[in-house]
Amino acid sequence: MMKNDIIIRAEGLGYTYLDEGERRGDEIPALSGVTLSVRRGEYLAVLGHNGSGKSTLAKLLNLILTPTEGKLYIDGVDVSSGELSEDEVFSIRKKVGMVFQNPDNQLVATVVEEDVAFGPENLGLPREEIRARVDGALSLVGMTEYARHAPHKLSGGQKQRVAIAGIIAMRPEVIIFDESTAMLDPLGRRDLLDIMDRLCRDEGITVINITHYMDEAALADRVIVINDGETVLDGTPKEVFSEVDRLHAIGLEAPQGREILHLIGGRGIKVDKAALTEEECIAVLYELISRGNINE
Amino acid sequence: MISDITLGQFFPGSSVIHKLDPRMKLILSVLFIAMVFVANNTAAFILLTVFTVVLVLLSKISLATVLRGVKPIILILVFTAFLNVFLTGGEGEPLWSFYFLKIYEIGIYRAVFMALRVIILIVGTSILLTYTTSPIALTDGIEALLSPLKRIGVPVHSFAMMMSIALRFIPTLVEETDKIMNAQKSRGADFSSGGLVKRAKALIPLLVPLFVSAFKRADELAVAMECRCYRGDKNRTKLVKLTYRARDFLTLIVFVLALVGIILECNIPSGALGTGAFLEFLFYRV
Numbered sequence: 102m103m104k105n106d107i108i109i110r111a112e113g114l115g116y117t118y119l120d121e122g123e124r125r126g127d128e129i130p131a132l133s134g135v136t137l138s139v140r141r142g143e144y145l146a147v148l149g150h151n152g153s154g155k156s157t158l159a160k161l162l163n164l165i166l167t168p169t170e171g172k173l174y175i176d177g178v179d180v181s182s183g184e185l186s187e188d189e190v191f192s193i194r195k196k197v198g199m200v201f202q203n204p205d206n207q208l209v210a211t212v213v214e215e216d217v218a219f220g221p222e223n224l225g226l227p228r229e230e231i232r233a234r235v236d237g238a239l240s241l242v243g244m245t246e247y248a249r250h251a252p253h254k255l256s257g258g259q260k261q262r263v264a265i266a267g268i269i270a271m272r273p274e275v276i277i278f279d280e281s282t283a284m285l286d287p288l289g290r291r292d293l294l295d296i297m298d299r300l301c302r303d304e305g306i307t308v309i310n311i312t313h314y315m316d317e318a319a320l321a322d323r324v325i326v327i328n329d330g331e332t333v334l335d336g337t338p339k340e341v342f343s344e345v346d347r348l349h350a351i352g353l354e355a356p357q358g359r360e361i362l363h364l365i366g367g368r369g370i371k372v373d374k375a376a377l378t379e380e381e382c383i384a385v386l387y388e389l390i391s392r393g394n395i396n397e
Numbered sequence: 398m399i400s401d402i403t404l405g406q407f408f409p410g411s412s413v414i415h416k417l418d419p420r421m422k423l424i425l426s427v428l429f430i431a432m433v434f435v436a437n438n439t440a441a442f443i444l445l446t447v448f449t450v451v452l453v454l455l456s457k458i459s460l461a462t463v464l465r466g467v468k469p470i471i472l473i474l475v476f477t478a479f480l481n482v483f484l485t486g487g488e489g490e491p492l493w494s495f496y497f498l499k500i501y502e503i504g505i506y507r508a509v510f511m512a513l514r515v516i517i518l519i520v521g522t523s524i525l526l527t528y529t530t531s532p533i534a535l536t537d538g539i540e541a542l543l544s545p546l547k548r549i550g551v552p553v554h555s556f557a558m559m560m561s562i563a564l565r566f567i568p569t570l571v572e573e574t575d576k577i578m579n580a581q582k583s584r585g586a587d588f589s590s591g592g593l594v595k596r597a598k599a600l601i602p603l604l605v606p607l608f609v610s611a612f613k614r615a616d617e618l619a620v621a622m623e624c625r626c627y628r629g630d631k632n633r634t635k636l637v638k639l640t641y642r643a644r645d646f647l648t649l650i651v652f653v654l655a656l657v658g659i660i661l662e663c664n665i666p667s668g669a670l671g672t673g674a675f676l677e678f679l680f681y682r683v
Contacts, residue, residue, distance in 0.1 A: 163624050191626055199624045206614045207621035211407050211565050212531045218636035220625040225632040232636065249409050253568045267625065 108275055108307055109139040109162065113171035116157050131157040132330040144301040146321035147311045150352050154330040155311045159279040163199050164190050195224065198268035202280040204260035213263050214248040220271040238266040242296055258289020265296060275307040276300060282317065294320060315356045319377055339377050358382025406568060407531050414456040415529045419538030421645040426525050428652045432659050433518045441659045442513055448655055449517050452524045466523050467516055474512045481508035534637060536561035541639055554630035570611060577606050
């Protein structure tokens, strides 16, 4: 079976909003000239602070918005023309699932398993298939015991896991997480990141995590930094976060350990720029101290 | 206080009532409502009350929960009962009179019956429908029952979907109202003192953010649903298949018998005497 290696490709992708508020009719560019490609099975993080255009990118990838410039290909299909038939849109959305920020506003049903079944039901699958997918998806996110619960009684993290199950049950090739951890407590966040990791490694699903948390981005295979609607950096976490000065220039920070090492490096002491995770940074610091390079 | 409103809230469970087919439950509810409105004498109301209590017990939903659902309408009940007691004119000697105020026996009966009727109506239908039927099952039921109307162009599916979403978001919006109220109380807003006008005015700063957020939620939900490939009932399947079982028909028979019983009871002159006369009547007819 021949399979295209690139699942999402954007060329000079741009989107301009029309202001409907005070300055009616004004054009507000949210995204301009984004070029990127996402490989099948990749774990990608899209990093940017609020208003950088990363949410607009998510909406473009799911055909909620139609790009005003550039080209966007999803699984080889040009979706930027804005002239897709309903069935074409349907088949794209089947491939690209999306988990949003607010867990409450994406749950449709009042029983967990019925909510998970919503997507597969829309796909018109036979009953037994829906049943199997719902059970599989719930066990994948560890919510099997809550199958008959009411979602509004679950915690934020649990709701978000249900929302993910609802997407998994549709068996998409790509799952986009649009700031999905932003409203969760630290524990819920860690669970969710765990699930993202598993989805990518074990299930072979392409994961795109759109976030403004540096430590989340550091977990991905590849990080794309977006600022003012343009891609600024694109590379592995180690490459991206070694550019601490450039990150600072656009109002972002590297993960904490990396920041500390950067400060030390700024004092003329040679430090390993590749250290990224907490453990690696601690190891580097330990070595520096034991070598007597830092005294205070 | 505000979260006490349980109307439109589903309590998952596995009781007999929970297991009934949602379509059948809708039919049963219609029969039940008919019973409530046909009933107009003591015996019928006793039968109806017993019937409702049995329903509550079968559903295994706690009595406290059921009564909480009635709480919000107590004021209306008291008010209508009051009007019924004082404004019902009767024949013969009034039981009590004070200038133009007169209380007749029939007025008291009417007040009690009216209050009972409303309470039984609310308790019965919420036990049959909202408490024991998941809104999606309810929607499926409504959709299935009304689907013949699709032929003449009625958007039955959209309608059912709207309803189920409304039901889904009631607890969420109630929670949110509570949050906004607390936020405003902490800044000195006063919702509980002053006259009616003042209190109503105090609600405006509560309703505005509530509406704004409801619209925002609606927008996000619509996007989320679209992303999950929702496109109306076009080529849509269901996780739960509705099938009538023996218990559905048995319950239907019980309800029909009860309705027939109440109709007969309330249409014979001696009915008011009680079930004894009612049974006598039945046997006489047979």
